Amino acid sequence: MGCSGCRVRFNFAKALSKVSVFFTMVLIFTYLFYCLTGLCDSAPRASYSQPPVDYDILDGHRRILDDLREPARLLPGGAPPQRNRTGSADAAQVDAPKGGVQSGGIPVSNTFGTKRFPQAIIIGVKKGGTRALLEFLRIHPDVRAVGAEPHFFDRFYDKGLEWYRNLMPRTLDGQITMEKTPSYFVTKEAPSRVCTMNCQTKLIVVVRDPVTRAISDYTQTLSKNPALPSFQSLALKNSSTGLIDTSWSAVRIGLYAKHLENWLQYFPLSHFLFVSGERLVSDPAGEMGRVQDFLGLKRVVSDKHFYFNETKGFPCLKKPEGSSRPRCLGKSKGRPHPQIPSEILQRLRDFYKPFNHRFYQMTGLDFGWD
Ligand SMILES: Nc1ncnc2c1ncn2[C@@H]1O[C@H](COP(=O)(O)OS(=O)(=O)O)[C@@H](OP(=O)(O)O)[C@H]1O
Numbered sequence: 500m501g502c503s504g505c506r507v508r509f510n511f512a513k514a515l516s517k518v519s520v521f522f523t524m525v526l527i528f529t530y531l532f533y534c535l536t537g538l539c540d541s542a543p544r545a546s547y548s549q550p551p552v553d554y555d556i557l558d559g560h561r562r563i564l565d566d567l568r569e570p571a572r573l574l575p576g577g578a579p580p581q582r583n584r585t586g587s588a589d590a591a592q593v594d595a596p597k598g599g600v601q602s603g604g605i606p607v608s609n610t611f612g613t614k615r616f617p618q619a620i621i622i623g624v625k626k627g628g629t630r631a632l633l634e635f636l637r638i639h640p641d642v643r644a645v646g647a648e649p650h651f652f653d654r655f656y657d658k659g660l661e662w663y664r665n666l667m668p669r670t671l672d673g674q675i676t677m678e679k680t681p682s683y684f685v686t687k688e689a690p691s692r693v694c695t696m697n698c699q700t701k702l703i704v705v706v707r708d709p710v711t712r713a714i715s716d717y718t719q720t721l722s723k724n725p726a727l728p729s730f731q732s733l734a735l736k737n738s739s740t741g742l743i744d745t746s747w748s749a750v751r752i753g754l755y756a757k758h759l760e761n762w763l764q765y766f767p768l769s770h771f772l773f774v775s776g777e778r779l780v781s782d783p784a785g786e787m788g789r790v791q792d793f794l795g796l797k798r799v800v801s802d803k804h805f806y807f808n809e810t811k812g813f814p815c816l817k818k819p820e821g822s823s824r825p826r827c828l829g830k831s832k833g834r835p836h837p838q839i840p841s842e843i844l845q846r847l848r849d850f851y852k853p854f855n856h857r858f859y860q861m862t863g864l865d866f867g868w869d
Contacts, residue, residue, distance in 0.1 A: 613670060614667045615667060617678050620677065620701075620703070621677070621680075621704075622680070622683040622702050623681045623758070624752060624753075625681040625684075626715040627706055628776040629679050635800055636790065638804060639796055639799050641675060644678060648679060648680040651666075653680065656688070684752075685758050690761055693765070702771045703772045705775075706858075707775075707776030709753025709851045709854075710848055713752075713753055713847065715834075717733070717749050722834065730837065730843070731839065731840060743847065743850045750847075750850075754851075755855075756855075756861055759858065763861075772789065787801070803817070808827050811833055813828070856869070
């Protein structure tokens with residue numbers, strides 16, 4: 500009796516261990532399948548069904564964190580700390596590399612993709628519509644992009660190229676790695692640094708009427724600092740002469756011809772694509788067609804992806820099948836601008852006119868701002 504009880508217990512334990520092995524195998528296979536479909540490393544595939552992430556705000560938080568953080572320290576395995584899986588700043592997760600990290604410029608790779616330097620960068624301009632462009636591009640299955648702005652070629656260059664590459668999402672063969680940091684366009688050292696990484700990098704510049712851009716820039720600063728002096732007092736050197744203050748960054752960034760000259764010392768014009776910030780709003784699909792051609796991508800992003808959201812006053816991404824919500828950019832994109840006196844606007848238009856014309860000549864494109 501006692502012995503048969505032992506046998507029953509023994510058989511039960513055996514069955515239990517078989518069942519647990521079976522479930523462990525199921526779990527492993529499910530995980531492997533999930534990874535092989537590219538999901539375990541890539542929530543970022545900015546599935547446009549996700550709720551909007553306001554990267555402006557996230558970038559702001561990250562900048563504060565970066566200021567507080569010590570300089571990049573190496574993890575025990577020798578790899579610099581990484582951003583979260585999406586490459587965005589929306590989680591403070593530090594994600595150790597899964598595959599072998601090698602030094603000396605060899606791509607960091609594992610079974611499910613490789614972290615590569617970006618082949619294309621949106622280098623500017625601030626308040627031009629760079630976030631809209633990146634989010635629209637991320638719909639494309641062959642584009643993988645860092646969510647937040649890495650600021651490598653302006654602020655964090657001393658962290659080194661391997662640090663930069665580790666921020667990148669993993670890509671499979673045929674996919675393009677991208678990032679956007681609008682301040683690169685106006686950073687003197689950025690062109691030579693990008694060229695040091697790769698002189699074949701494709702460069703995208705989203706440009707917008709420099710007067711509207713300056714007001715947009717001012718609006719953003721005002722939203723963070725309501726005690727900011729008026730736009731006109733910052734734009735003019737002094738009210739009696741009416742001279743424009745070019746030392747104010749909101750004005751200086753709009754001198755597109757000047758900044759482009761700096762870039763052309765390192766990259767030929769054929770490496771640039773100039774996207775109209777205005778057309779990105781009025782005809783997003785048309786502008787995205789040009790961008791996809793420039794990047795050598797199949798035209799996947801098209802007018803079927805967009806609709807004009809009357810409340811937002813901007814194009815938004817349509818909800819994909821199976822998702823409950825469409826997707827507009829966050830609150831910091833498409834803010835109402837303060838009213839600026841018309842004589843100040845006219846002074847600014849007169850001021851920018853020669854620079855705009857020079858820019859049209861350099862690019863061979865008339866953006867119609869004058
Ligand atoms: N689809 C869509 N939705 C919302 N906003 C859009 C869109 N397309 C372009 N824009 C314009 O993008 C402007 C912000 O530009 P950036 O994304 O380059 O700003 S930033 O430099 O990253 O802060 C932002 O500027 P403001 O209108 O001044 O907020 C918008 O005019």
